[in-house]
Amino acid sequence: MIKKISTPSYIIDKKILKRFNQRQAVFGRKLYDEKSDFYKKGMYDNSSKVISSGKEGYSHLDFARMMGSWAVYDYFHNAFSWSNLTDANSVMQKPVLEKFPAKDAEKMSEEIKKTARYYGAFQVGITRINNNWIYSKDMDDAHIEIPEECKFAIVMTVKMIGSAIITSPTYKACTATGLAYSQMAFLVSCMAEFIRNLGYTAIPMGNDTALSIPLAIDAGLGELGRNGLLITPEYGPCIRICKVFTDLELKTDKPITFGVIDFCKNCEKCVEACEADAIQTEDELSFKTACPSNRQGVLRWAVNQDKCYKFWVENGGECSNCIAACPFFTKKI
Ligand code: SF4
Ligand code: SF4
Structure with a gap:
């Protein structure tokens, strides 16, 4: 059963x-962290070897199809x-x-949600921006400052x-x-242009600029699971998250709970499925981190991102x- 709650289900120190x-994060550390096992190692460095192994699902055709799927996210920079x-x-x-x-605010939120679904969103939620979730610096080591008037995500x-x-x-x-990811780029760029054409500021983003999962929890889209991912009531963790920050005054949504933490305490299906041994087996949540890429101060099962x-x-x-x-x-469509 899904319950609306007044404060998000995560606990922070x-x-x-x-x-x-x-x-x-590991994608950053691989550029400079000489002590890590993955310094200067790219995700596709092994592709040629893997393709020539002849393993099912790793053919040249499969690889090319995968590369094609990333095209909009990777190359259409204007989307962001x-x-x-x-x-x-x-x-x-x-x-x-x-200016519109x-x-x-309530009516505008309805219009925003209707439009987001029209452009292909599966879920839409609105929250006030919690500054804790904005990255301090981006991948180029530049400080990130969100304009003060942008209060909603x-x-x-x-x-x-x-x-x-x-x-x-x-x-x-x-x-x-x-x-x-490419659909995210499409969605946020369309949403940003929609908002700009009403005369307001819009900052579209994928994984950049701010942490997606806590913002999604704040916006009532799901809860954090043992696997370190957003678990949605409708489709579990089989989603990707994107967001647009704006100065448009909106009505916010409440966070939700549907028992994910308690369920995860008795379920280790993700632990068994992980070939890297990266997911914690402890029964209880803790503030312990598992690697340098885990942020400190959040009660959860920290996933070892290095592994x-x-x-x-x-x-x-x-x-x-x-x-x-x-x-x-559950719905394997
Ligand atoms: S413990 Fe089970 S329910 Fe929780 S994230 Fe892992 S697989 Fe999903
Ligand atoms: S390696 Fe483990 S933690 Fe990482 S994505 Fe795969 S199953 Fe998840």
Whole structure:
């Protein structure tokens, strides 16, 4: 049963919790952390070897399909622009209208959600931005400051193709991941242009700029599981999260609980499915971290991201075993 709650189901230690530097995540540390086992190791470095092994699900065709799925996320940088878009393919001049009088926050939230679903969102929730979740620095080591007037986050999920995810860790499953990332880029860029055309500020983002999972929890989209992922009531962890920050005044959603933490205490399906031994087996949540890429000050089962990423490098592509195994992911479409 899904219950709305007044404060999110996670517990933080305010004395320890600090804004997290995105470069501290494994994708950042691989660039500079000489002590890590994955220094300068890319996820696709092993691809040629894996492809020539002849393993099912790792053919050249599978690899090419996976690469194609990432194209929009990886190369269409305008999708994540903080500024008004220019240099359109269309030759039509676009009018700039008067600012839309968005006086009714509840009604505007309904319009935002309707529009997000129209553009392909699976779930949409709205929350006030908690500064703790904004990265202190980005991957280029630049400070991140969100304009003070942007107080709201529109948090959206897109569904991954379940029938592909269950083939994890093959390239077919990686293709479902890439496709969802490209759909995120499509979704946030359309949402940002929608909001800009109403005369308001919009900052679209994928995994960059702010931590997606706590924002999604705050916006009432799910809870944190043992596998370190957002577990949604509708589709478990088989989703990807993107968000748009805005100065448009909106009505926020309440966080939810549907018993994920208690369920995870008695379920270790993701632990069994993880070939990297990266997921904790302890019964109880703790503030312990498992590797330098875990942020401190959050009560949870910290996933050892170092072990996880090392497996991705060996695999020649990412892994979704802990998504496929989760009992909350039931509809294998
Ligand atoms: S993604 Fe794969 S390697 Fe990483 S924690 Fe999940 S199951 Fe383990
Ligand atoms: S597989 Fe089980 S333990 Fe792991 S996140 Fe899902 S419900 Fe929790």
